[in-house]
Amino acid sequence: MAATSETLTAERILEATEEVLRRHGPAKATVVDVARALGVSHGSVYRHFRTKAALREAVTKRWLDRTSETLSAIVAEDRAPAARLRDWLLALFTAKRRKAGDDPELFATYMVLTAENGAAVGEHVADLTGQLTRIVEAGTADGTFAAADPAATAAAVFHATGRFHDPCYAQDWEAPGVEAEFDAVVALVLRGLRP
Incomplete structure (x- = not known):
């Protein structure tokens, strides 16, 4: 039609x-x-x-926003901050793995588009680190985490876990033992956040 x-x-x-x-x-x-x-x-x-560029940027933003929307639900939950942080990181890893594994051709296409659309990627990363900041702030408020600067701590957590969400590591996401490596990194991050 x-x-x-x-x-x-x-x-x-x-x-x-x-x-x-x-x-x-x-x-x-x-x-x-x-x-x-x-x-x-x-x-x-x-x-x-x-313009064609505006269309490509919009479709890239839409693709990135799907992940952000899923994660924002975890941020809003009324649960222990440490559990939310772990679940958020796992959901991010799972979403990225699914995008790369379920449709590798489209994933490769979006890697080209995200390289073209730095503004959309920057907004996406800012949204994700903003979500992490809210979890760290909640943990700091209830004494679960020790973070003098929740935003800087959130950015550090994001970068420390990059191997499990940065698309440049996509080829590693199905490697044997990657789940155990993810669990070890998250456990280390959570220990490091304790007061």
Whole structure:
């Protein structure tokens, strides 16, 4: 069924863009391909996204935001901060592994797009470290953690666990023993946060 300009939404365009990227890859995917997939003119797509770069940035942000939304639910839970921190780190590792393992072609495509869209990646990292900061603040408030500067501590935790969420390590995420390595690093981080 062809879309009309009245029913064309940014979300539908982003869904179609993701499918076009999956099919053609980032080097060959065009706005015309996206419009064709939607059954509209490329001008209709440009009414929602002024440039191809803006469309690519929006689809990258949407992809990154899926992870942030999952993690924000853990931050909001009313549980012990140490348990939330461990579960948050595990959920981040699991989400990244799933993205890399379930659809390696699309993951590779997004690695190209994230390299192009430093602003979207920077916002994503800021959101993630902000979430970690809220967990560290809660732990500091209840005496579970000793952190003079929760934001700096959260950034340190994020960087210390990078092997389990930074896409440059994706090739290691299915290696034998990686879960045990993850558990050891998280246990070390939690011990280091104790007063």
